[in-house]
Amino acid sequence: MVDTTQYLVLGAILFCLGVAGVFIRRNAIVIFMCIELMLNAVNLTFIAISRSLGSIDGQVFVFFIMTVAAAEAAVGLAIILSLYRRRQTINVDEVNLLKW
């Protein structure tokens, strides 16, 4: 029997990995995957708490998050694709035109 706390700790570790990835990596697709990782860490947390409380509210939220994540993946990948077509790079350090 796995304790709820352990799920939560795993979720937190995954979330922090995601955040670290977003900060550290320069490849836009990898940053994107890290964001997905953060979303799924949150999903894990929702499911764990939902089970421990015996309510399905958390699971409903998870469905919403998955839907939004799918839509976001479509839009995000399209942006990255057109970025690559235009600039021949997906390194975020080189994409810094939007400033003063």
Add this chain to the structure above:
Amino acid sequence: MINYIWMVTLFPLIGVVLNGLAGVKFPRKVTGAIGSLAILGSFLTACLIFAEVLRLPAAQRTSEVVLFTWIACGSLLVNIGFLVDPLSLVMLLTVSGVSFIIHIYSMGYMAEDEGFRRYFTYLNLFVFFMLILVSANSFLLMFVGWEGVGLCSYLLIGFWYQRRAPADAGKKAFVVNRIGDYGFLLAMMLIFVTFKTLDFSTVFAAAPHTLESGGLAVTLITLLLFLGACGKSAQIPLYVWLPDAMEGPTPVSALIHAATMVTAGVYMVVRCSVLYSLAPLSMDVVAIIGCLTAIYAASIGLMQNDIKRVLAYSTISQLGYMFLACGVGAFSAGIFHLVTHAFFKALLFLGAGSVMHGMAGELDMRKMGALKSKMPWTYWTFLIGTLALAGIFPFAGFFSKDEILWDVLQKSTVLWAGGAIGAFMTAFYMFRAVFMTFHGESRVDEQVHVHESPRVMLIPLGVLALLSVAGGFIGLPLIEGGNRLKEFLVPVIALAGHGAAAQHGAHEAGFEAVMMVVSLGVALAGIALAWLMYIKNPAVPEKLSERLSGLYRLIYNKYFVDEACAAVIVEPVKNGSLFLWRACDNKVIDGAVNGSGAVMLRASRILQRVQTGMVQGYALGFVGGVIAVLYIVFAM
């Protein structure tokens, strides 16, 4: 028919709309015809109403026609309404009649002018506002007309705005009139505070109970109203704009700056005669200012060489007589002089215009002379006007001026003497003008081809000359107090202290006849002196001017009033404005606005470094912010 009084004001408005908005392609004849017919419509309507009112018994001759509510706000209720009573009818008839004649004349005088359509539009607009002014039933609606005629006066003085002098003259007239209007406005507010209404009928009915006779409120109201009248009717000290107003077209000078608009102040004082009768102090002020203006302006007229300026100063002086009459309580005499003056002064101005027309625009009488044979029609009509203005029996001016002087004599011998001196000077300078222009040797420039004016200009002169001869007879009978005009005006005009004069008038009929001969003699003496100086011995004026050169220069330069005004009022205001512009506006206000902009710009130079364009930097800031918030919420 009385209920159709609004039609009197409607006709000129139709003229304005047709000519002003739709008339771009009208030929000149159509434009002129529309303008003139519009005024004819007003005149005929006024005549019909007059005929109907005459048939009513004297007590029922006053009625109000309310069209609709204009302003309803709190306790203030102002209607668009007209007051039909003997006073407004006399004014309506005079204004629309003289205007019609001058419109006809203008069709000839302005025929060559490029602004023909603009001219007739303005002129019709003026008549519209003037008719509103004299037929309004409340102070506020009267004020609308009052401001409207001021506007039209400005537009028409500056009619030839391409030249500097007319444009400046228009501005001067407008600014000086504003001072008077300020007084009018304050008076109106005081009236509203005191009576809670602005309707003439209510105010005048309530005045004797509400106001303490000679009290502060009524004195203040009447003095402020008189300030307004001073501005519009060119009395000391606000007369300075009228001589300059001669820069406008001559028919405009005839209509606005002699016959109608400038008499608005007199009309207003007479309209408020109930209030004035309650304020003896104000009455004295009116009489004294009127008397001073009459002498003062006449003395300037003695020395002017510009024929229109002579007439302008004579207008100021005659307006002084009207106020003098009002000031001694002879309100109906004031109105009588207003009417006759409208006839003969319009005639004189149109005659001067005819001379100008024949002399290719020359106004300087030193370059005229011996025009009698070349312009016979103009000469004879001008002479009739001059005789009327000088007050020679049986011309119109004699009756009205004599009545004023007689009424003044009942009150004060000093004022009477002032009036008589003014009359003497009037006769002198008017005949000086006639002699210099039409008699003696010709001093006309040889290149100028002098010719008589076209018939469209001469017929109006003839009609006005006829009126100047016959106009006085509405004031018959001469002796024994009440004449026809006075009786007609009785329902409107307060009779404060005037009943006494009528009472012992019967005993003094002989004395009155003697005084009549005296005033006639005064005028004849003036004419004789002018004849001596300008026909018999033409060298006299020059010698005299050398001997009395100081006095001569003082009067010739109009007592240096314009220069004094410029130095005391205009220059300080101008310098003050320059100071405000350069120091306050440019430095303080602009400095504050530009300075705050500059500070923002500097500050943003520092802050803009945060915005690097690096997405991960933003993300770091975002996460850092979240952590900080969580820390504050949970740990503290």
